[in-house]
Amino acid sequence: MNEFEKNVQSKRNDAVDSGVGFIVSFGFFAIMFIMAVVIKYIGA
16 A cells, blocks of 8 residues: 555545536536527627
8 A cells, every 4th residue: 555545635426526616617507508598689
């Protein structure tokens, strides 16, 4: 066992962090899409 396996900085579950990252990125692109649709309907 190497030094990094013994001295872990974060013991949190990686799946939780992955889920949060997915939700945040999905929300960002969803907001971009909604803004584009709104701008398109305002302009048309």
